[in-house]
Amino acid sequence: MEALGQQGRPVDDVIADLTEKRTNDVRWADGKTFGMVYDGGPSVHDVAERAAQLYLHENALNTQAFPSLAAIQREVVGWTASLLHGDDAVAGFLTSGGTESILCAVLAARERAAAERNITEPEIVLAETAHAAFHKAAHNFGLTIRKAPVRADFTADVDAMTAMVNENTAIVVGSAPQYPQGVQDDIVAIAELASSVGANCHVDACMGGFVLPFAERLGREVQPWDFRVDGVTTISADIHKLGYAPKGVSVILHRTKQSRQYQTFVFDDWLGGFYASPNMQGTRSGLPMACAWAVMQHLGIDGYVELTRQTLINADRMRAGIMAIDGVRVLGDGQFHLVAMTGEPDSGVDAFALGDALLRRGWYHDRQTPPDNLHSTVSNTNTGVIDDYLEDLAACVAEVTGTTADDRTTTYATLE
Numbered sequence: 001m002e003a004l005g006q007q008g009r010p011v012d013d014v015i016a017d018l019t020e021k022r023t024n025d026v027r028w029a030d031g032k033t034f035g036m037v038y039d040g041g042p043s044v045h046d047v048a049e050r051a052a053q054l055y056l057h058e059n060a061l062n063t064q065a066f067p068s069l070a071a072i073q074r075e076v077v078g079w080t081a082s083l084l085h086g087d088d089a090v091a092g093f094l095t096s097g098g099t100e101s102i103l104c105a106v107l108a109a110r111e112r113a114a115a116e117r118n119i120t121e122p123e124i125v126l127a128e129t130a131h132a133a134f135h136k137a138a139h140n141f142g143l144t145i146r147k148a149p150v151r152a153d154f155t156a157d158v159d160a161m162t163a164m165v166n167e168n169t170a171i172v173v174g175s176a177p178q179y180p181q182g183v184q185d186d187i188v189a190i191a192e193l194a195s196s197v198g199a200n201c202h203v204d205a206c207m208g209g210f211v212l213p214f215a216e217r218l219g220r221e222v223q224p225w226d227f228r229v230d231g232v233t234t235i236s237a238d239i240h241k242l243g244y245a246p247k248g249v250s251v252i253l254h255r256t257k258q259s260r261q262y263q264t265f266v267f268d269d270w271l272g273g274f275y276a277s278p279n280m281q282g283t284r285s286g287l288p289m290a291c292a293w294a295v296m297q298h299l300g301i302d303g304y305v306e307l308t309r310q311t312l313i314n315a316d317r318m319r320a321g322i323m324a325i326d327g328v329r330v331l332g333d334g335q336f337h338l339v340a341m342t343g344e345p346d347s348g349v350d351a352f353a354l355g356d357a358l359l360r361r362g363w364y365h366d367r368q369t370p371p372d373n374l375h376s377t378v379s380n381t382n383t384g385v386i387d388d389y390l391e392d393l394a395a396c397v398a399e400v401t402g403t404t405a406d407d408r409t410t411t412y413a414t415l416e
Helices: 011-024 042-054 067-083 098-117 132-141 158-162 187-196 212-217 257-261 286-323 351-360 386-400
Strands: 091-095 123-127 144-148 169-175 200-204 234-238 250-254 265-267 275-277 328-330 338-343 366-368 373-377
Touching (some): 042 286, 067 091, 067 250, 067 286, 091 098, 091 257, 098 132, 098 200, 123 132, 123 158, 132 144, 144 158, 158 187, 169 187, 187 200, 212 286, 250 257, 286 386, 338 351, 351 366, 351 386
Parallel strands (some): 123 144, 123 169, 169 200, 200 234
Antiparallel strands (some): 265 275, 328 338, 338 373
């Protein structure tokens, strides 16, 4: 383990070293990375970077000291609630990302179930496609997981979920859309199921919260999923995904302030005075909050509609191009911006070998299983490169047919 140097170093030398460290990072600015970073264009970069400079050092731990951050949070939450058809009663907070928003939703559901229904052994009912963060939340907060299978089209099997709901159910989960194949669960049925036992219904729209409202404006068919659906209690939506703000900022929305209070920790039995924390963090950087505010203000509805239009063009072209290549196919009938690709049965195309070949040409995908497949979150970032991608894909399919990748891992994690 290397020790920190005794003497400091010149600024230029430090920055040169940091620049060098990025050599092997994915080249998202080239449009060849499907996910991780979302590029809204030069003016979005500019407004975010200027906002970041203004709020680089500000701390949202105490918004009495930084009332501007209180206003920023209130306004961003309000704008997001309006997009998702919330009324004036809807309340929420900003978080560091989708995982934290999901943690907050599960914690609030557990606390509400204990306070209002005297549940001491809470359970969470979800489909096997629900995000792994729900399992993390159940582990952290002591809920039992009831995991239902999905249907052949990869949507949640609500009949199977119905058999799992009982008097201990604290929360039932639906996704709009789910991450692995990009299809949308039947939120109306899931919300009705949750309501039948007085449980919370959480809609995970971390991927869709800043796509579906604008896709609907573009005339694309979107099944009901937001606060227009009776029984939806909470929604998570990530501004740092297709909201095009820098990492990391997400929104957790509650239908009522009473629901929101269940996620807030309040404590005054120590020598430091009154302490209240609205989410998992104490100290929170003001930088991502300000960047989200600036990006949303800069883009407005029209800007988001245009970015979503281009995103959907990219994704539709990618799906159609994949299906036109012998040996590969798309999993599920995704209608939005998520694409999962695998080898056709008996084609001799190993998805992970295909991913390795594409990576050698600079194209980065996440790897999933089962079945083995390559996952893409398509966005405006990929504008202008889809035809190049499909040309390389066809060449890589021919190259790897009949071969198998040695590395079968699907790691999507930080382990050290």
